[in-house]
Amino acid sequence: MKIVVIGAGGVGGYFGGKLAKAGFDVTFLARGAHLEAMKVNGLTVKSLQGDFHVDQVQATDSISGIGQADLIILGVKAWQIKEIAKDLKPILHADTLVLPLQNGVLAIDELKEYIPGHNILGGLCRIISKIDAPGVINHFGVVPTIVFGETDKSRSERTQQVKTIFDKAGIESQLSDDIYADLWKKFTSICISGLLAVSRTTYGELRELKETRQLMVELLREIHQLSQKVGIDIQPDFPDKVVAFIDTLPYDSTASLTRDVLQGKPSEIEYQNGTVVRLGEIYGVDTPVNRFIYSSILPMEIKARKVKV
Template sequence: MKILIVGTGGVGGYFGGRLAQAGHEVTFIARGKHREAIEKHGLDVKSINGNFSVTNISVTDKISDVPRPDLIIVSVKAWQVKDIAQQLKPVIGKETMVLPLQNGVLASDELKEFLPQQNVLSGLCRIISKIDGPGKINHLAVDPTIVFGECDNSKTDRVYALEKVFNDSGFKGRVAKDIQSDIWKKFISICVSAWLAVTRSTYGEVREQPETRKVMRDLFEEVTELAYKKGVNIEPDFVDKTMAFIDTFPPESTSSLTRDVWEGKPSELEYQNGSVVKLADEIGLDVPINRFIYYSLILMEEKAKKK
């Protein structure tokens, strides 16, 4: 399969590396020293599931260099999706699948603003990983998984064929029964990332302190209520399951949004807690925890964008 990985960070680097290792024709989009290192030495992945390297792989900083791929995995930050969608339009073919793996609930809709609807899938991934240096990816926690499907939840031959490709490449792939439900479930769980940023704390620290743990749970309850109001199917015990899942994370772990805020970089704040606030305002739902966290970070986010 001819695959284009747009965004060779912790997500794109790991999953693209596994696909390349399995023998697929993978091209990575990367820039600067990261691109140079991959071009010269390949991609090194440190992983809790076993370290691996892939060499002699294709890397470029121009999407236009890769016409008509079979699959495009979009693994850039959520706020970059609209710009990427416009760059993808000239290279996709009739049969190209475009699979976004962004945090948040808007990526597929934003892609479809610029691309033919039949090309766009919906998806999410589960992994804690990051760039450890030029050409180096570090998978820190969580069993790597891609959950995906057609945007209308139809069960097509192409999604089942892609599921097999993923599972044959050393990570879990699963066609969702209800992809909107799965995307919202992940959305609920990741919105705590900004709370880590506000408290300048790790998952372990936030979950072990009773007061900050209560705020985390209240945050999840708010986003879950928003999902219910939006007609999304979420099981009644989902918040309990989410708390239990976070209790399994390595205590020193954080998230990409958290690290971006700490480092003064633009983050996905608008697509996480910012989206909660905006969607809640549209239906008149009160979300005070998410609003406080969003407002607490918005000035830092604006300053980061101006750098």
């Protein structure tokens, strides 16, 4: 199976690295100094579960030169999906599977604007990781896991084949019977990232202060209420489970959106709290905490995109 990993950052670099280390035919789409370092020195992954190195890495900055792929894993930022989707057709064949691992709940629909729906799986991942230096990925929190499934909730032979590949590569994975529910569950938890940025806290600092902990709880409840209006099957106690999960995260850890905002980089705010605000308006759900977070970060986001994009 020919696998293409688009985006070789904390997500694509880790999971693609595991697949390449296991001997699968993997090509990375990357850019800049990170790409050049992988070509020259290979890919190094520092991980809580054990460091490893891939000596020979297939990597390019041109989609057109990759050739047709059997499995395409999208590890780019959520706001890059539309741009990437336009360029995928040349590397698709009739049975190519496209697996998006983006934050948020919009990737599937955005991909469908440009490529056939039967080529698309729903997916998400759980990992705290980043590029430490060109050619070096650092996984420093959470057991890396991919959750994926058919968008029509069916179990299929092709998803089982993908799971077998992940198993052989030592990647923890789960087949989902309701990928939209799983996407919304992750979406709910990651929207705390914006609160971390506004309050300039780590997960540990956020959860231990009564005032910021209360904001976190209210944020989660707003999104759960919205999910029910949208028609997503999530249990009433899910916000409490998210809080319990946040209580287990490393004290000094943050989220990728948080780091992007604080470093003046373009972020996924439109695909996190911004999406909550817009869907809240559509479905008639008040989202005051999420609106405050989105509105507070928006000026920084506009400035970052004028400078960086």
